[in-house]
Amino acid sequence: MLARVxxxxxxxxxxxxxxxxxxMADPSRTDALNRQFGIPGLAQxxxxxxxxxxxxxxxxxxxxxxxxxxxQVTSWRPTGxxxxxxxxxxxxxxxGRAIRGGIPVCFPxxxxxxxxxxxxxxxxxxxxxxxxxxxxxxxxxxxxxEREADRSLIVAAGLAPEWVEEGGxxxxxxxxxxxxxxxxxxxxxxxxxxxxxxxxxxxxxxxxPPLGASLRSVVVDGAACSSFDKDSVTLVRTPAEVIxxxxxx
Numbered sequence: 001m002l003a004r005v006x007x008x009x010x011x012x013x014x015x016x017x018x019x020x021x022x023x024m025a026d027p028s029r030t031d032a033l034n035r036q037f038g039i040p041g042l043a044q045x046x047x048x049x050x051x052x053x054x055x056x057x058x059x060x061x062x063x064x065x066x067x068x069x070x071x072q073v074t075s076w077r078p079t080g081x082x083x084x085x086x087x088x089x090x091x092x093x094x095x096g097r098a099i100r101g102g103i104p105v106c107f108p109x110x111x112x113x114x115x116x117x118x119x120x121x122x123x124x125x126x127x128x129x130x131x132x133x134x135x136x137x138x139x140x141x142x143x144x145x146e147r148e149a150d151r152s153l154i155v156a157a158g159l160a161p162e163w164v165e166e167g168g169x170x171x172x173x174x175x176x177x178x179x180x181x182x183x184x185x186x187x188x189x190x191x192x193x194x195x196x197x198x199x200x201x202x203x204x205x206x207x208x209p210p211l212g213a214s215l216r217s218v219v220v221d222g223a224a225c226s227s228f229d230k231d232s233v234t235l236v237r238t239p240a241e242v243i244x245x246x247x248x249x
Contacts, residue, residue, distance in 0.1 A: 050093025061160055061210070067102075069095060074102040076138065080208050080231045081157035084141050103134055143169070146177045146203075153178055153201065156185055157208040164193065164210060178203045185209060191216075191246045199239040207233040213246040 030045055030053070038044050041058075045068075048054035054067045054074070065075040076084045088100035098104075142158030153176060156169070163169050168186025175181075182198035193209050214230035220242050227234040233242060 048093075049091075052093060052095065062158070067099060070099060070104045072099045072102045072104045074099065078142075078158040081154060082145075082147060084138060084145075084158075140174075143171050144174060144176060144181055147206075148177070151178070151203045152206050153181065153203050154206050154208060155181070155183060155197070156195075156210070159185070159210050161210040161212055176201075188243075191248065193244040193246075195233075195242040195244065197235070197238050197240055197242075201238045205235040205238060205240075207235065207242060207244075209244065211244070211246050213249050215244055216247045217245045219243040219245075 034045050043055055043057045045053055045055055048065070048067060052067055052069045054065050057064045057066070060079065062076060062078045064073065064077070066073050074085060074087050078084070085103065086101045091100035093099070144153055144155045145157070146152075147154055159169060164185050164187045166186070168184060170184045172182050173180040179201045180198075181201065183196060185193065185195045188194050191213070193211070195207055195209065197205060208231060211231060215228050215233070218225040218228045218233050220233075220235065220240055222241075225233065225242075227236075228244075233244065235242070
């Protein structure tokens with residue numbers, strides 16, 4: 001009798017796929033989750049595409065979003081930089097379909113689950129090689145990435161401010177679509193950064209260092225430079241030595 005009651009109870013429980021959207025359907029549950037796991041001004045659970053719940057994370061260095069559906073990372077954008085995560089425009093946003101693109105952390109299978117046919121049929125993550133490649137590309141993008149739309153190389157957009165303290169950051173012969181990239185970046189004082197880049201690169205270089213404040217002036221190879229905005233410097237030739245000075249905080 002006890003076994004029968006237990007079996008009936010299990011059958012009465014909704015499958016996991018049916019429980020995910022209900023988080024947003026019940027505001028009290030959303031509020032409870034934000035009180036328990038949210039961080040004011042940093043991480044907040046909100047309604048995403050198709051009403052699926054997602055966690056929005058925002059810091060001074062970058063922003064990201066993670067859907068509870070598959071624990072799927074669908075966005076990571078360093079401040080002042082382009083989107084780093086591919087997400088298909090043809091993705092289906094419902095609890096019974098896989099999100100196309102991003103980085104799925106859970107549900108590593110490529111077919112219907114035997115115990116829950118409506119569960120998300122994600123392509124999967126580890127040990128599949130493609131996800132390892134995505135991690136490598138994400139780390140590489142911290143130091144530099146190509147923007148093919150205007151044949152430019154975006155440099156240092158993902159570096160953390162503390163990385164350029166003391167000895168700073170140095171990159172040696174990093175392969176890019178436009179040739180090997182070598183550069184060093186370090187903080188000289190609270191308002192000054194020094195950037196040195198090697199030669200042999202064909203495209204324009206857009207330097208987006210971790211500044212902490214808006215750029216006030218830029219000197220390239222000893223001469224004043226005007227091709228900059230509040231957070232980036234455009235270089236049209238290499239090699240070059242760049243001195244960046246920021247506004248007082």
